[in-house]
């Protein structure tokens with residue numbers, strides 16, 4: 542497996558210098574995508590910059606009312622943070638659908654996002670939750686919404702030398718709840734045919750006052766579907782509202798046919814899955830209010 | 831290409847080796863350290879035959895760079911038995927006939943022991959999900975699950991003071 546150098550910087554600044562100094566240097570988090578791609582020859586970086594020795598990149602921290610998740614934090618560790626799992630169960634569950642225990646002990650949400658697979662499981666959940674990421678690079682730091690990172694299969698909006706330092710989640714509000722579901726032919730170890738993340742807020746009467754709906758594996762990137770959220774807002778998630786949301790997510794799709802599912806199946810299934818996801822989010826929102 | 835010098839603790843013993851930047855931990859274990867118990871079934875994280883425990887967490891050694899092992903503690907299948915005395919997980923795999931060709935077995939042994947180290951009384955469902963990253967093409971899994979249940983029961987008895 543070719544690679545000319547392995548670096549393990551201890552600070553963000555050193556990592557920026559290494560990543561911008563070599564023509565094709567790549568950040569390494571869990572390696573569960575990158576190492577597979579290096580072996581298959583899809584990716585042949587000149588240098589690997591391992592982010593796991595930078596203290597600021599590991600662990601889950603409180604950030605005001607919300608959370609800052611270091612980009613090198615493995616998915617398993619998210620489950621072990623009780624406050625995070627209570628506030629954002631959809632995000633934590635989505636990250637813990639990835640692969641096997643062995644894979645989740647290494648894989649990170651930052652890698653899931655920056656690998657830019659349309660079927661990345663953590664991404665729709667993060668988008669629905671309104672997550673942002675803090676990016677470091679040669680021009681300094683910037684914070685952008687998660688949905689702006691992937692721009693196509695395998696491609697991100699990160700500039701050369703930039704990398705994700707942390708993923709930020711707001712605090713979950715009273716009456717809020719999130720969920721993520723994916724459809725796969727097996728129970729474990731498979732790639733989403735369709736995925737849906739929903740985050741919503743209910744008032745005391747059960748009326749939806751805010752919502753975000755995101756879908757995965759049905760377009761070149763994970764999508765935030767504003768029309769689907771609009772269909773829920775102001776409703777009590779009755780059948781008419783859920784049907785309208787389903788129509789909106791189906792209309793937003795631009796899927797491919799592949800061995801996992803046909804275009805037609807994905808477009809129909811995304812409505813079903815978004816509906817199921819919204820009902821779980823509602824139950825959680827109800828429990829939180 | 832310069833070689834990287836790595837120092838780690840493997841099965842309780844301090845070890846050192848030289849590796850290339852793109853080399854996997856699995857290749858270093860097998861080819862540089864002669865620890866050929868860990869197997870390469872797929873090389874892509876799918877089969878679990880290469881499972882080792884790194885700093886207390888089980889991982890696919892085919893998806894870890896050898897250079898990443900610097901300063902870590904690694905436990906491989908070679909460290910599971912105490913001398914010639916088999917660990918209960920190994921003993922129960924034998925008794926239950928939980929192996930045929932044996933290619934997957936080192937990974938199953940390491941993963942099953944890792945499960946019982948942190949959950950002494952797993953349900954059948956927990957066992958099956960925990961082992962979802964280990965593929966076996968021979969046994970049909972049922973005998974493996976029974977062996978893990980038997981080993982769990984034996985370990986719980988050993989732990990209970992008489």
Ligand SMILES: Cc1cc2nc3c(=O)[nH]c(=O)nc-3n(C[C@H](O)[C@H](O)[C@H](O)COP(=O)(O)OP(=O)(O)OC[C@H]3O[C@@H](n4cnc5c(N)ncnc54)[C@H](O)[C@@H]3O)c2cc1C
Pocket residue numbers: 567568569570571572573574575576577592612613638639640641644647648649650651652653654655656660661662663699703704705706730731732733874875876
């Ligand atoms: C057996 C197996 C099963 C899998 N199952 C699933 C699944 O069910 N669902 C799913 O979504 N995925 C799955 N995956 C894919 C993979 O595990 C996930 O995408 C994982 O989250 C990648 O994270 P990582 O930390 O390992 O990324 P890495 O492999 O380290 O990196 C992935 C990419 O992102 C870049 N990168 C990593 N971190 C950063 C950063 N902080 N800033 C900028 N760029 C960065 C790397 O350069 C690389 O291009 C599976 C993989 C395997 C091997």
Ligand code: FES
Pocket residue numbers: 869870871872873874875876877878879880881890891892893
């Ligand atoms: S060889 Fe590592 S998972 Fe198959």
Ligand code: FES
Pocket residue numbers: 928929930931932933934935965966967968969
């Ligand atoms: S015993 Fe042959 S693969 Fe498991």
